[in-house]
Amino acid sequence: MAVDSAKAKFDIDSNGMGVVLSVSRVRWVLIAVTSGAFGVLAALVATSRLDSTSASFPGLGPRKESPAPVLPPPRAEIAVFVSDQSVVLEEDNGTTRTIAYSSVILDPRWIDLQFFGGWSREFEANEDGEALLFFTGPTFEKGHPQEPLGMVIHGDLKLSDQTVRAGNRAAAEGRAFIAIRHDGVLDFGFGSLTEQADQDYRLFIGGLHAFVLPLDSTPPGYKGVYGPMTMADVRIVYGLRDDGRLEVLETADGVFFPDLRRFVEAKGFVAAFLPDHASKSRLIVPGQRLWSEDQAVWVSGGKPSITALPFMLRVVARSQL
Numbered sequence: 207m208a209v210d211s212a213k214a215k216f217d218i219d220s221n222g223m224g225v226v227l228s229v230s231r232v233r234w235v236l237i238a239v240t241s242g243a244f245g246v247l248a249a250l251v252a253t254s255r256l257d258s259t260s261a262s263f264p265g266l267g268p269r270k271e272s273p274a275p276v277l278p279p280p281r282a283e284i285a286v287f288v289s290d291q292s293v294v295l296e297e298d299n300g301t302t303r304t305i306a307y308s309s310v311i312l313d314p315r316w317i318d319l320q321f322f323g324g325w326s327r328e329f330e331a332n333e334d335g336e337a338l339l340f341f342t343g344p345t346f347e348k349g350h351p352q353e354p355l356g357m358v359i360h361g362d363l364k365l366s367d368q369t370v371r372a373g374n375r376a377a378a379e380g381r382a383f384i385a386i387r388h389d390g391v392l393d394f395g396f397g398s399l400t401e402q403a404d405q406d407y408r409l410f411i412g413g414l415h416a417f418v419l420p421l422d423s424t425p426p427g428y429k430g431v432y433g434p435m436t437m438a439d440v441r442i443v444y445g446l447r448d449d450g451r452l453e454v455l456e457t458a459d460g461v462f463f464p465d466l467r468r469f470v471e472a473k474g475f476v477a478a479f480l481p482d483h484a485s486k487s488r489l490i491v492p493g494q495r496l497w498s499e500d501q502a503v504w505v506s507g508g509k510p511s512i513t514a515l516p517f518m519l520r521v522v523a524r525s526q527l
Contacts (some may be wrong), residue, residue, distance in 0.1 A: 252392045285338035286311040293467045305469045308454035315390030318366035322520040328497035331490045339521040340490040344413030345482045361413015362399035382416040415480040435463040439484040445475035456489040
């Protein structure tokens, strides 16, 4: 009824007021419609601008999942100890010879090396429940009272807890090394711990004798640590395996160098290196292979007074890569 009344007023108003009122209403309607359309357009423009702005901030994009942490394997897999092994060798005259040995196979990705300094600490090593292994490092020389242990070593050591520089620089620069890169790859080379080597390697053991190497890998003029060895003795060997692991082994007594070479070749090592050995031989696995007075007599050929060692290399498991 209200609509009809308004329509009648619009029709009969002869002075034009009805027309004016109607135009006014239309004007407000148009303004309202226009305002609404403008609002929608403004919202679309704002949305477009927001989308454009968001695209320029990578942090507002899809969230990337963090890589899952790599958990360490069991200790028994990081350091695999195998005792009382043997290899049968054929001599040049057709006879055979058996080389007995014990070894620990180490996963280079999951080990840390530490300097275990101090004279005659083998019995402490026996009781070290955290350590995986203790073994012999490079040769050393006594007669340096100004040094903390009265001796200097013949090779640079970059270890997890410290870097030890060789006191005999000529020896360090002229000998071989084994090293572990930051990605866990086992490597070897010649010379001292240079600035470049310090960047490339997480762990470094220098001052070694290169015993068996791949062809054409020995630099010209390399002489090594040991000359002809005519005595039969206990030997410590660092063997680089073809599976990328490091095998540290100790042979039985009575091994000549020619037999040691046949032994290393029979083991199939990619390369093999000798640290200190004979009376300085140490391969201690806490709780499994212990140092004893009998062991001291054994490695020294009955002269335990010459077995004193100022340091060993201590192996512990890493908690993360």
